[in-house]
Amino acid sequence: MTATARRFLDALPAVYRERLLSFARDRSFTAGSRVFDEDEEAGLFWILRSGRVALDAQVPGRGPVVVETLGPGELLGWSWLFEPFRWHLGAAASEAVEAHEFDAARVRAAIEDDPAFGLAMTRCVASVAIGRRLRACRIRLLDLYGPANGAGRRGPP
Amino acid sequence: MPVPYRVLRAGEETPGTVTLELVPEHVALNPFRPGQFAMVYAFGAGDAPFSVSGMDGDRLTLTVRSAGAVSAALARARAGGTLGVRGPFGTGWDEPAGRDVLVVAGGIGLAPLRPLVRRTVAARERYGEVSVLIGARRPGELLYNGEILGWREAGARVLVTVDRPEPGWADDVGVVTNLLDRAVFDPAVTDAFVCGPEVMIRVVARELAGRGVPAERIRVSLERTMHCGTGHCGHCQLGPLLLCQAGPVVSWARARHPMSVREL
CATH class of the missing domain: 2.40.30.10 (Translation factors)
Incomplete structure (x- = not known):
């Protein structure tokens, strides 16, 4: 695994960063507020400037179970870029959040109009958001901290 | 004896x-x-x-x-x-010589790092930024809960993440590498100390090296079958290293290759 910028805007070439930010508006979420729910239309997306957002899945009998948290600089939401444009997970602000908010339809239209911008955006979303989170997910699947490995540290029990 | x-x-x-x-x-x-x-x-x-x-x-x-x-x-x-x-x-953690100190611990791997963290926060004024990143499986499996507040009060930035949150968990969820972006450190003048499951060590060390922390300044603690403790029995061999003497703490510059070889 190579080091990858998690900060979405840092990973986007400067010219396209400015282009994307031209679509941005400021948005705040209070701690505990829902940002979106699973299977809703993904009509907006965000880049977090401060605070923390928890991605969750509804589990019957348990309610929303947090699967990952996102922090400053991270892209909140990639389902807006791919059909059927619906959220796979839900999201809630676990603390007060300040973010750049984007209208997904406007950004998709800009991507259609300018393939170079579209390629840069798609690469960035694939690398920084999807790829990184997939690798993290695979590591967690290994359940590394489980009790099967080692005792106190240095070797056999 | x-x-x-x-x-x-x-x-x-x-x-x-x-x-x-x-x-x-x-x-x-x-x-x-x-x-x-x-x-x-x-x-x-x-x-x-x-x-x-x-x-x-x-x-x-x-x-x-x-x-x-x-x-x-x-x-x-x-x-x-x-x-x-x-x-x-074996070898121990070197005293940090750089300006910033970054400690990354996974699971029971926080135990060998605890004395280093305690020593570092006790001399907090010697360093620039001090970050302690801790990953655990569940909130209930976090070690030294009673001490972490003291480390924070002493001026360390302590960030905690778990794989499986429980109701009421208000901190981060995800792999410990996710915390690296919120740790404050200048890679060129950072001493990093990493201990935890071996896969985690590899991922963290590669990430740090990719961000510009010199490999010689990334120290990892490796787990092998220590037995005699004197370098004679060979149980703890990792490629050219007998870890009971050359380790358990080695630099990423020395550990990177043997840790990448299958079956070692």
Whole structure:
């Protein structure tokens, strides 16, 4: 695994960063507020400037179970870029959040109009958001901290 | 020969993990440095290697997760009991020489790092940024909960993440590498110390190296089958390294290649 910028805007070439930010508006979420729910239309997306957002899945009998948290600089939401444009997970602000908010339809239209911008955006979303989170997910699947490995540290029990 | 140590205190850290405070019954072993390990004998069960999780004068602290015959016997130890201890063995964590200090711990890997963290926060004014990133499986499996607040109050940025949150968990969820973006450090002048499951060590060390932390300044603590502790039996061999002597703490510059070879 190579080091990858998690900060979405840092990973986007400067010219396209400015282009994307031209679509941005400021948005705040209070701690505990829902940002979106699973299977809703993904009509907006965000880049977090401060605070923390928890991605969750509804589990019957348990309610929303947090699967990952996102922090400053991270892209909140990639389902807006791919059909059927619906959220796979839900999201809630676990603390007060300040973010750049984007209208997904406007950004998709800009991507259609300018393939170079579209390629840069798609690469960035694939690398920084999807790829990184997939690798993290695979590591967690290994359940590394489980009790099967080692005792106190240095070797056999 | 093992030296007898008396269990002064035994406290449960998490279910199945205990911290034992030991004092010598007669003569103390030579002083341990943070990161070094001891061979600990639970009489009647056998011996096993454990990194020391604290040292204060003659006192030694061990944090043991019950996983087999010896560790289970140690986890059952109670105040007043006697254990045998040999050591100190192996290399320890170097004293940070850079401006910033970054500690990354996963699971029980926080135990060998604890003395380093305590020493660093005790001399907080010597360093620029001090970040301690901790990953655990569940909130209930986090070690040293009672101390973390003190580390924060001493000026360390302590960030915690878990794989499986429980109701009421308000911190991060995800792999420990996710915390690197919120740790404040200048890679060129950072000393990094990493301990945890080997896959985690590899991922963290590669990420740090990719961000510009020199490989010589990334120290990792490696787990292999320590047995004799004197470099003779070869149980702990990792490629060219006999980790009971050349390790357990080695630089990423030395560990990177052998850790990338299959079957080593």
